[in-house]
Amino acid sequence: xxxxxxxxxxxxxxxxxxxxxxxxxxxxxxxxxxxxxxxxxxxxxxxxxxxxxxxxxxxxxxxxxxxxxxxxxxxxxxxxxxxxxxxxxxxxxxxxxxxxxxxxxx
Amino acid sequence: xxxxxxxxxxxxxxxxxxxxxxxxxxxxxxxxxxxxxxxxxxxxxxxxxxxxxxxxxxxxxxxxxxxxxxxxxxxxxxxxxxxxxxxxxxxxxxxxxxxxxxxxxxxxxxxxxxxxxxxxxxxxxxxxxxxxxxxxxxxxxxxxxxxxxxxxxxxxxxxxxxxxxxxxxxxxxxxxxxxxxxxxxxxxxxxxxxxxxxxxxxxxxxxxxxxxxxxxxxxxxxxxxxxxxxxxxxxxxxxxxxxxxxxxxxxxxxxxxxxxxxxxxxxxxxxxxxxxxxxxxxxxxxxxxxxxxxxxxxxxxxxxxxxxxxxxxxxxxxxxxxxxxxxxxxxxxxxxxxxxxxxxxxxxxxxxxxxxxxxxxxxxxxxxxxxxxxxxxxxxxxxxxxxxxxxxxxxxxxxxxxxxxxxxxxxxxx
Numbered sequence: 001x002x003x004x005x006x007x008x009x010x011x012x013x014x015x016x017x018x019x020x021x022x023x024x025x026x027x028x029x030x031x032x033x034x035x036x037x038x039x040x041x042x043x044x045x046x047x048x049x050x051x052x053x054x055x056x057x058x059x060x061x062x063x064x065x066x067x068x069x070x071x072x073x074x075x076x077x078x079x080x081x082x083x084x085x086x087x088x089x090x091x092x093x094x095x096x097x098x099x100x101x102x103x104x105x106x
Numbered sequence: 107x108x109x110x111x112x113x114x115x116x117x118x119x120x121x122x123x124x125x126x127x128x129x130x131x132x133x134x135x136x137x138x139x140x141x142x143x144x145x146x147x148x149x150x151x152x153x154x155x156x157x158x159x160x161x162x163x164x165x166x167x168x169x170x171x172x173x174x175x176x177x178x179x180x181x182x183x184x185x186x187x188x189x190x191x192x193x194x195x196x197x198x199x200x201x202x203x204x205x206x207x208x209x210x211x212x213x214x215x216x217x218x219x220x221x222x223x224x225x226x227x228x229x230x231x232x233x234x235x236x237x238x239x240x241x242x243x244x245x246x247x248x249x250x251x252x253x254x255x256x257x258x259x260x261x262x263x264x265x266x267x268x269x270x271x272x273x274x275x276x277x278x279x280x281x282x283x284x285x286x287x288x289x290x291x292x293x294x295x296x297x298x299x300x301x302x303x304x305x306x307x308x309x310x311x312x313x314x315x316x317x318x319x320x321x322x323x324x325x326x327x328x329x330x331x332x333x334x335x336x337x338x339x340x341x342x343x344x345x346x347x348x349x350x351x352x353x354x355x356x357x358x359x360x361x362x363x364x365x366x367x368x369x370x371x372x373x374x375x376x377x378x379x380x381x382x383x384x385x386x387x388x389x390x391x392x393x394x395x396x397x398x399x400x401x402x403x404x405x406x407x408x409x410x411x412x413x414x415x416x417x418x419x420x421x422x423x424x425x426x427x428x429x430x431x432x433x434x435x436x437x438x439x440x441x442x443x444x445x446x447x448x449x450x451x452x453x454x455x456x457x458x459x460x461x462x463x464x465x466x467x468x469x470x471x472x473x474x475x476x477x478x479x480x481x482x483x484x485x486x487x488x489x490x491x492x493x494x495x496x497x498x499x500x501x502x503x504x505x506x507x508x509x510x511x512x513x514x515x516x517x518x519x520x
Contacts, residue, residue: 003344003345005345005346005362005363006363007362007363007364021362021363023344023346023362023363025344025345069344070318070343070344072362
């Protein structure tokens with residue numbers, strides 16, 4: 001299982017702009033490189049990343065082979081309510097890795 | 107004056123005439139690179155006037171200073187003076203450089219004295235970047251020492267470890283490449299773990315890293331599992347090891363994804379070529395010094411050579427051994443150029459020993475040659491200690507490390 005890391009402020013004031021960070025350990029193999037035996041390494045990248053705040057999708061990204069290993073994303077949103085942020089990464093094989101973090105909004 | 111005028115009339119610059127009389131070389135920086143280079147130039151050609159400018163009258167060597175931190179060695183054994191350098195016929199001046207004029211070929215010192223040179227060698231070493239990690243400045247280093255320049259900082263970290271309670275947490279941070287002594291943070295973690303295991307066995311060490319890979323990694327990690335199981339936690343960049351802020355009042359290392367509170371903290375910040383490199387105009391926008399790998403002449407300032415940790419050395423790591431190898435090549439090149447000979451393309455060697463425990467040494471060796479304007483690994487040369495070497499071999503390598511230190515310090519200062 002690869003490791004995913006997220007960083008969300010534990011608390012925020014309603015209406016405050018908060019920064020969110022997410023990183024997943026992933027090789028992001030481009031599909032263009034040759035292995036030591038001269039055979040092309042099959043493409044293996046994270047294709048899609050989605051962050052939801054409660055039920056609402058607040059950020060998503062499509063990723064391409066030019067993105068380096070261990071993709072790291074930082075973005076901001078407005079703290080609206082106490083709840084859970086969920087993060088999902090989907091790779092070429094359709095497998096999904098997820099993470100979540102709680103925020104208390106006052 | 108008249109003679110100068112006549113020479114100028116024939117199109118020979120006065121400086122060249124002076125060169126023929128008695129060439130003058132000024133070396134700035136009296137470490138493993140600079141002090142060696144000064145002696146080697148004098149050794150190759152007694153007729154060259156060599157002046158070494160070094161701010162400190164006592165040199166405190168970094169190699170083996172991790173053993174001082176671990177309580178295995180007194181700092182006194184790291185100290186060296188310049189008496190033998192003087193005895194070799196070199197003028198040693200303990201002053202700071204305030205300006206370098208590469209057009210007039212002069213170096214100005216903080217007592218106002220001016221030194222003229224035909225060739226200048228700059229071996230400034232590194233300075234720690236106190237602008238790189240928010241919250242980590244010179245004052246913060248009094249609370250969370252860097253100990254990346256041997257001396258008071260080394261002793262401060264030692265005292266803090268001694269004062270720490272059993273069960274405490276030591277947090278270290280290592281910078282991204284390039285930096286002085288690539289295996290150094292991992293040797294330090296090992297030797298601190300040795301101290302903790304021996305004296306404070308319930309304690310732990312967390313090493314936060316801005317990299318995903320490091321020098322002699324497999325050897326270090328195998329040794330940690332064997333000697334210090336569960337004691338050292340290495341947090342790589344992709345595991346959230348990049349430190350983004352230091353909070354000294356709570357001894358907190360803030361990373362991109364969390365924070366770690368230390369009982370004893372050691373921040374090894376990013377580095378750049380020391381300030382005199384910028385004064386001489388030999389550092390580029392990276393903060394390091396590009397050089398011609400054959401002569402070590404700066405690609406930015408003709409007539410100025412740069413060696414040691416400050417340079418962009420391609421595959422060659424920033425180590426005392428490298429600086430010393432470069433000093434040899436540079437000395438010969440400086441003499442050749444002063445005598446109007448073309449320097450030959452060199453091969454350089456580096457070996458870095460690391461102690462994982464007092465009787466457990468590991469090493470990496472490499473051979474380098476100029477290729478595409480950089481020092482490049484010679485394929486198939488060098489290598490690292492075997493992963494499956496017996497204990498006797500590790501003990502032997504620890505004695506080799508000690509022998510290397512004695513040899514190199516004798517060669518430079520003895």
